[in-house]
Amino acid sequence: MRHGKYPFVISFLVVPLVLYVVYVLGPYAQAFYIAMTDWRGVSATPNFIGFENFTKMFDDPTFWKAVQHNLFLLLALPLITIAIALFLAFMLNVGGRSRSGVRSGVWGSKFYRVVFFFPQVLAVAIIGVLFQQILRPDSSGALNGPLHAMGLDPVGFLTDPTFAMWTVLAVLVWQAVGFYVVLFSAGMSSIPQDLYEAADLDGAGRIGIFFRITLPLLFDTLQVAWVYLGIAAFDAFALVQVLTVDQGGPDGATTVLAQEIYRNAFGYYKFGYASAMGVALFFLTLAFAALTIRVSRRDRIEY
């Protein structure tokens, strides 16, 4: 043991640990307790009421609506984002013609990568305000303008309950795709060229190469993408709050758990009830993580 090690270790750990315990661990632990109280408002004293908040929550149609929307995003967001990103990344990396058996990306692939990634840099709140304008329900909207010119009725992308949730999904996909194109591109470029050459010699077409070589060897990266997008699907707060009508409307058509937690805590000051929803969100996230690990367990391909 080296001289003076412990004072040094403690001096380096004390500030980060105190910050972390006070602002992160403490609140997480408290949330489980507050969930079992009837705490309302900032000044009222909390009473312990056991699982009453949870039974109330299970009878609350808004809660189930929010859960349903989170689950919809959990299924659709990763599926659509990964499909689009995989296609685009494949085209960027191996979509070009093969010269001397070496696969090259299509022309301008660097430019596309730079453009696709840009939305990732923008704040979700800014994207929300931006798309509110793009999707305006009259002919002055960037999307409804051309529809109007074609003689179609304007679509209430955000005001029509049947479209609103799909609109939220579309904007989430719009932002996410570029990140995964870059991620998958990195994964694809680490696949050895000779595998492609061998497949070329065996007469495999582009589609065959994609499904037989690229996809299986990209499995680890795909798994990471699935987890990231799944976590994003459980959040979606900033976009729902900024983009949608009445913060989760119309009439709750786009609300998600995070939005309901925020509304109950800081709109109605129902701290206990909001925390109970937080606990529900926590267990949903946990279940998703456990399920992903179980389903995706398989042998790694070494190359």
Next chain:
Amino acid sequence: MSVDTHDVPAPAPAAKDARTIGAAGKARQKREVNFLAGLGHVALVVWALLVLLPILWTFLAAFKTGPEIFGDAWTLPKALHLDNFARAWTKAHIGTYLINSVIVVALSTFGTMLFGSMAAYVLARYKFVGNRLIYYLFVAGLAFPVFLALTPLFLVVRNSGTLPVIGPWIGLNTRGGLILVYIAYSLPFTIFFLAAFFKSLPDSIAEAAIVDGASHTRLFFRVMLPMARSGIISITIFNILGQWNQYQLPLVLLQGEGAQDKWVITQGIRNISISAGYESDWPALFAALTLAILPMLVMYGIFQRQIQAGLTAGALK
């Protein structure tokens, strides 16, 4: 979509060696290649337009008048109304919000990197009782949804405002409070990433420095930190962007009376969007949006490589 065979370059020598492929198979393959390459390129162009057009449309609207904005969506402004930007800066306070964001993010990212790298370093390279426990405590923070903590966090920050001396600096509606919360919530990922990085550094140089009589602190700041530069840069970019784009934490911690002059850009934009409806000053909203997007566009243009590397670094670990 063209299935034009003139497009095909002369068959390369290596491809000629592929004698196993029959002539018919080869022709079929060529057609398939052309068709797919064409389809692929169309898809790439379409997606690039999908990304660019909404942003360009917003930039364009920033120069329009109110009636122009509510007229035909895809027309050019008749004159460039630069006064929109002046109103966005002064009346809508976009300048204040931008400056607030810069102050908060500069300090919180600096704090995150300082404390995060310090903790990651001792956790990665020193053996002591409780090392693993503390490491897993930090990493566990990655698994929890922030929304679970939102209500208690609000109360913690509110209560810390009543502390003697430091209270007024770190309570609700203070930049200090927001900065400390940003640091705390950025620590799990920063430590997770940097601990792995410090572990991968060679022992020989550290040992040589110790033999030369360097103290532990000196060893860290003068030797190990510079050696970990590439990892530090990646994770700094990750934290700057994450904290700059943060929305729910400022929304909860900077609310109520007297908070508006401390709002960060994401809150500010949202507020301008709401008040644009009341005051029907839509051109100022588009100008504000443009002013919020432009700095990111410029930064991205300059550091595009590092930003892509920084953001995807976590996923590739």
